Amino acid sequence: MRDVFQQEMREVQSRLVELAELVHVSIANAVQAFNETDVVVAEEVIQNDSRIDELTIELDELAINILARQAPVARDLRIVVSALRISASLERMGDMSGHIAQLARYRFPDRVVPKGLRSTFKEMGRLDVEMAGNLAELLRTQDVKIAEQIRNDDDKVDELHASVFDKILGDTWSGETVAAVDATLASRYHERFADHAVSIAKKVLYLVTGDWTGADDEVAPRAS
Amino acid sequence: MRDVFQQEMREVQSRLVELAELVHVSIANAVQAFNETDVVVAEEVIQNDSRIDELTIELDELAINILARQAPVARDLRIVVSALRISASLERMGDMSGHIAQLARYRFPDRVVPKGLRSTFKEMGRLDVEMAGNLAELLRTQDVKIAEQIRNDDDKVDELHASVFDKILGDTWSGETVAAVDATLASRYHERFADHAVSIAKKVLYLVTGDWTGADDEVAPRAS
Numbered sequence: 001m002r003d004v005f006q007q008e009m010r011e012v013q014s015r016l017v018e019l020a021e022l023v024h025v026s027i028a029n030a031v032q033a034f035n036e037t038d039v040v041v042a043e044e045v046i047q048n049d050s051r052i053d054e055l056t057i058e059l060d061e062l063a064i065n066i067l068a069r070q071a072p073v074a075r076d077l078r079i080v081v082s083a084l085r086i087s088a089s090l091e092r093m094g095d096m097s098g099h100i101a102q103l104a105r106y107r108f109p110d111r112v113v114p115k116g117l118r119s120t121f122k123e124m125g126r127l128d129v130e131m132a133g134n135l136a137e138l139l140r141t142q143d144v145k146i147a148e149q150i151r152n153d154d155d156k157v158d159e160l161h162a163s164v165f166d167k168i169l170g171d172t173w174s175g176e177t178v179a180a181v182d183a184t185l186a187s188r189y190h191e192r193f194a195d196h197a198v199s200i201a202k203k204v205l206y207l208v209t210g211d212w213t214g215a216d217d218e219v220a221p222r223a224s
Numbered sequence: 225m226r227d228v229f230q231q232e233m234r235e236v237q238s239r240l241v242e243l244a245e246l247v248h249v250s251i252a253n254a255v256q257a258f259n260e261t262d263v264v265v266a267e268e269v270i271q272n273d274s275r276i277d278e279l280t281i282e283l284d285e286l287a288i289n290i291l292a293r294q295a296p297v298a299r300d301l302r303i304v305v306s307a308l309r310i311s312a313s314l315e316r317m318g319d320m321s322g323h324i325a326q327l328a329r330y331r332f333p334d335r336v337v338p339k340g341l342r343s344t345f346k347e348m349g350r351l352d353v354e355m356a357g358n359l360a361e362l363l364r365t366q367d368v369k370i371a372e373q374i375r376n377d378d379d380k381v382d383e384l385h386a387s388v389f390d391k392i393l394g395d396t397w398s399g400e401t402v403a404a405v406d407a408t409l410a411s412r413y414h415e416r417f418a419d420h421a422v423s424i425a426k427k428v429l430y431l432v433t434g435d436w437t438g439a440d441d442e443v444a445p446r447a448s
Contacts, residue, residue: 064305071295081288084305088312169402178393180401184408 005070012066012083013139015059019090020136022052023097027132027193030097031125034186035118039108045101052094059087075207082203086139089196093132096193103186107178112186114179117167124160124190127153131197138201142208147201157194161187229294236290236307237363239283240314244360246276247317251356251417254321255349258410259342263332269325276318283311299431306427310363313420317356320417327410331402336410338403341391348384348414351377355421362425366432371425381418385411 026045033042063083066072072080104112113121131153138146164187167173168180175183250269257266287307290296296304328336337345355377362370388411391397392404399407 064301067291067305068297068301073292077288077292081291081308084308085312088309165405168405173401175401177397177399177401177404180404181389181392181408184405185412188409188412 005066005072005076008062008066008070009076009079012059012063012080015055015062016083016086016090017136017139019052019055019059019087020132020139022048022055023090023093024129024132024136026052026094026097027100027125028129030100031129033101033104034112035122035125037104037108037111037113039105042101042104042108046098046105049094049098052091056087056091060084063087079207082207086200086203089200093193093196096189096196099189100186100193103182103189107182112182114168114175114183116173116175117164117183120160120164120167121186121190124157124187127157127160128190128193128197131157131194135197135200138204142204144205144208147205150197150201154194154198157191161191229290229296229300232286232290232294233300233303236283236287236304239279239286240307240310241360241363243276243279243283243311243314244356244363246272246279247314247321248353248356248360250276250318250321251324251349252353254324255353257325257328258336259346259349261328261332261335261337263329266325266328266332270322270329273318273322276315280311280315284308287311303431306431310424310427313424317417317420320413320420323413324410324417327406327413331406336406338392338399338407340397340399341388341407344384344388344391345410345414348381348411351381351384352414352417352421355381355418359421359424362428366428368429368432371429374421374425378418378422381415385415 026048029041029048030045032038033045063080066080067077070076106112131150134146134150134153137143138150164183168175168183173180250272253265253272254269256262257269287304290304291301294300330336355374358370358374358377361367362374388407392399392407397404
């Protein structure tokens with residue numbers, strides 16, 4: 001019974017890793033589609049999101065099945081419950097990728113990234129992609145140092161998110177309304193993607209170290 | 225044992241109702257703060273959000289405790305797992321209320337609602353408040369007719385959300401950039417609040433009827 005349980009727990013873990021890898025590909029493509037206004041890649045991201053949704057549902061069913069058959073307690077129970085929450089965050093990260101890709105599609109053939117913000121969004125996108133890659137690695141290895149990197153990247157994303165508003169609300173901004181709307185939404189999606197990565201990293205950290213640093217509240221969005 | 229379990233399940237339910245009622249108060253105050261640029265009420269909403277976060281954590285601990293001690297199966301297990309997910313959505317609804325309130329605080333003493341969008345946001349806010357009230361009632365009574373109302377209200381919120389972008393990206397819009405940014409964020413928060421309400425309503429519907437209508441995907445945001 002115990003062996004079966006351990007095997008099923010490894011199965012849960014490997015499915016979480018698989019899901020995180022799909023999210024990694026998804027955000028990499030979304031960022032490319034957004035920065036290059038590549039509508040073909042954007043379409044791919046949007047199509048692939050349903051695969052992420054399916055895998056999330058399958059993973060949740062497996063976890064609920066384990067709860068029903070194995071009735072885990074203590075740390076084992078926490079792991080299964082955490083898996084349910086981690087899968088929910090990964091699914092949302094997939095949604096954020098889809099939203100970022102969608103912005104490129106809406107504006108095609110115009111460029112979606114407003115002038116004066118190209119380097120900011122390029123760096124935000126790079127950080128999101130790095131975080132997703134690190135997340136897959138963290139889920140695979142449970143190396144707590146990686147969780148630290150994810151938090152550091154999130155701090156940088158938060159700063160860039162704030163700088164987007166500083167720029168579009170600053171005196172020198174001369175963009176059109178549509179550019180301000182796009183920048184606002186795009187920045188929010190990039191930032192939320194990063195928030196979910198941190199939320200997952202905290203859960204893994206908690207499972208590994210037992211140190212629960214509190215609820216994974218989103219940092220309040222800075223809007224002026 | 226079975227009696228204890230039933231009593232604990234009633235406790236879970238009554239805590240979900242309590243949480244939903246707090247969210248109802250929170251969104252009612254947030255909407256007032258936003259529409260009237262009332263910074264005192266806004267502050268109250270932001271302060272009270274930590275109470276919602278605390279109750280969510282307590283409820284989650286209770287649910288995990290029930291899983292550990294009672295090892296429920298079949299429908300009972302689904303109910304406990306759903307409670308964990310419903311609490312997560314309620315917590316996010318509290319966050320959205322906080323974000324809406326925060327927008328009022330950022331712009332004080334200026335009015336936060338852009339001209340030409342006052343009646344739109346008033347109606348979106350009214351619908352969000354109505355949905356939260358219905359949600360508490362749905363969790364209390366499990367009356368599936370209420371779930372239907374929540375879905376209908378969400379459709380209206382989605383239409384209003386789209387109309388915000390139509391307006392600020394339309395030819396007749398003459399607002400400043402800050403108004404476009406505020407409208408974009410505020411509309412998104414109102415819409416996400418409603419999405420979470422529908423997501424919870426679907427879960428309750430599923431538990432009552434056994435009819436699982438699919439994952440609670442967010443409707444793609446319309447941005448043009």
